[in-house]
Amino acid sequence: MGFKIFKDRKLSEKSLEKIDWPDYVVSLDKKNFNDFINKYPLSLVDFWAPWCGPCKAMAPRMRRLSKIYTGKVAVGRLNTEDNRDIAKKYKIMGIPHLGFFRYGKKIMSITGARSVGDIKDTIDKLLKK
16 A cells, blocks of 8 residues: 555656646636646746736746746736636736736735746745745
8 A cells, every 4th residue: 555655656746747847938818828727836827918017027027937937837928908707707906916826726916016036035935835
């Protein structure tokens, strides 16, 4: 019995290694949003809109974070203007809004423009949990 548990644990560790982690910011929409947030142990979604100035400032920060955390965090961006149903489902009231998901479950969020350092601090805490 103990061997089986060990064997199962090894298999699950191997399956984690086989996750195809993006090293770029994934453009999200209603077609790929659920697959994206459900696939990864930790994903970060930047909810934004084209008319939002602070959202535009977040784009290069998200690109930088996607490079820093390749293999640990998947980073995506969702245009709330084109995907109002998803924004409504997750009660996005202000943008930019960063949503953190663990295998599809929203575990926390941050509203407002933040520095790469601030976001890194949050990600590092979530990776330790």
